[in-house]
Amino acid sequence: MALWIQAQQLQGDALHQMQSLYGQHFPIEVRHYLAQWLEAQPWDAIDLENQQDEFKAKRLLDGLIQELQRKAEHQMGEDGFLLKIKLGHYATQLKSSYDPCPLELVRCVKHILYTEQRLVQEASNASSPGSGPVDGTPQRYQQINQTFEELRVMTHDTENDLRKLQHSQEYFIIQYQESLRIQAQLSSLASIPPAERVQRESGLQSRKSTLEAWLTREANTLQKYRQELAEKHQRTLALLRKQQTVIVDDELIQWKRRQQLTGNGGPSEGGLDILQAWCEKLADMIWQNRQQIRRVEHLTQQLPIPGPTEELLTELNATVTDIISALVTSTFIIEKQPPQVLKTQTKFSATVRLLVGGKLNVHMNPPQVKATIVSEQQAKALLKNENTRNESSGEILNNNCVMEYHQTTGTLSAHFRTMMNTS
Missing domain, CATH: 2.60.40.630 (STAT transcription factor, DNA-binding domain)
Incomplete structure (x- = not known):
């Protein structure tokens, strides 16, 4: 059964997680109308860290745009007319967003497909506990590796958002300093002749009002960026904790049981190098997210804006500390x-x-x-x-x-x- 058909059958929290994958960066309508085409493309054949694969990514982007335009042209009737306009708009939007960086499209689609596959697999295992993969099979390992890829994409996404937040905040501070400079100029007008003062004061007051209005809007925007980034970190840490549970509470415990059997004359336990590789990946992902959260904290201290972000950051810090502490303790x-x-x-x-x-x-x-x-x-x-x-x-x-x-x-x-x- 096609992945998209199975994904549409998800319920509850799994359905909410699937829906949250989509937005302006990749509309859910594009996933729906191009489901077969998207799942047939060689996304995994592209190395996101290799700039030489950018040409392959560009071909996939061009193919996606062409498929959207073709799908739009074949729409008929009144409802078809509206859908034709919408799909045409999405084609233009995606081309504008990803043409300068086609590898980001590949990263986005891989993240979506990996997450859908994980959610569908989890739902299938929950409904049919006896039909899941046998412990220690490549299929089980593949699920762990897919989750790592999803975590890598999520961590890369929050890193990009953090850089955007930093750049926006730096520009905000520059403009705030400009507003202080204008205020200082207004204060110094008292020493000049009245006729000249009125003319200069009018221009400065106009600039001050425009700048203050912009600062108010931008402060709200920065607060929104911080909130969204904190929520993304929450989702990443939740998946990290879940992956850690699978590796430490399932795979490592099984290794210890095999070790006990070895002591009683059973076969060699093996598999410890694979477990170490997984634990090291976990540590790397946890550390990257911990550093990102620390950087967000620094930004909020540098420019305090009233809102719920500080409380969220405190919770995130406690969570990431708990995760890394549990990892170190469990892997000794x-x-x-x-x-x-x-x-x-x-x-x-x-x-x-x-x-x-x-x-x-x-x-x-x-x-x-x-x-x-x-x-x-x-x-x-x-x-x-x-x-x-x-x-x-x-x-x-x-x-x-x-x-x-x-x-x-x-x-x-x-x-x-x-x-x-x-x-």
Whole structure:
């Protein structure tokens, strides 16, 4: 079944998310009337980071415009006349928007198609839990990778919006300084002859009124830009948290279960390098959004405008801090488990690894890791975040180790080579 047909059957929040993909940048009518053509084009064959692919993107843009014009020409009747005008308008609008940067059209359409595919897949899995992809299959990995692509596009979109906001705010400040200069000139007119003062005052007052009206409108526009950007960051962080749940609470937990089976004679668990790659992508996306939110904060402090944005930014900061904290905590794992039965006076080894250590530059100031023996009761308390830091159920020799960063593999780990249980 065509993707667009399935997307139109979405309900509730999923339908709202799908509808929010569209706007002046890409009208939903274009998606509807060119659904078959859009889904048949090789969007994935274009590398958005390669400027040499701009020619391919230009051909797709030209093809889209031609399809819209062709669709408009074939409309008949009274309703067809109105649709003909609307589709013709969209053709002109899209050409004007994307002709200078056709790669942005590709980015936009890829984001739309990836998001629709994810929403349809999630709706399908929710309605038929038993028909979803089997854990560990390429189809499951493909869904994770598609979500990463969607996050990358969303993060790029907010970066562009942030730059536009910054440029608009810088121009606003320049104009505000101009209004202060005019006010200073008006204040200095008292020292000149009355006849000349009246003439100059009239011109300055006119300029002042025009500029103040513009500043009022632009202040409202800036506040609107800030609000829209904050809402976009909210959606990005929500999807980041969802992706993190899939990777950390599903994929990583499954890896740990396979590791337990390996300790009982099962097959090798494998897949840790893929998990690290995903966790590093998560860390990278989270960090980029965190930096963007910080920059928006700086802009609001530089030019305070009353409104709900400050409260939203506080919430965003708390959310992104919570996400990155959970990621670091969850991705500190025991890569190589010690023997399940620790005999006294017998050497054993173990390896711990931080899957996001390289991305977060933890290796620049490598932490020290200490291994201790805890009871089952203490382990359960640790899982509940209860404080058992100073408690132990046994003594281990050589149980301190500094984590090392391995450049060739990009891993940050600590290898306890010669530990010994003395209790």
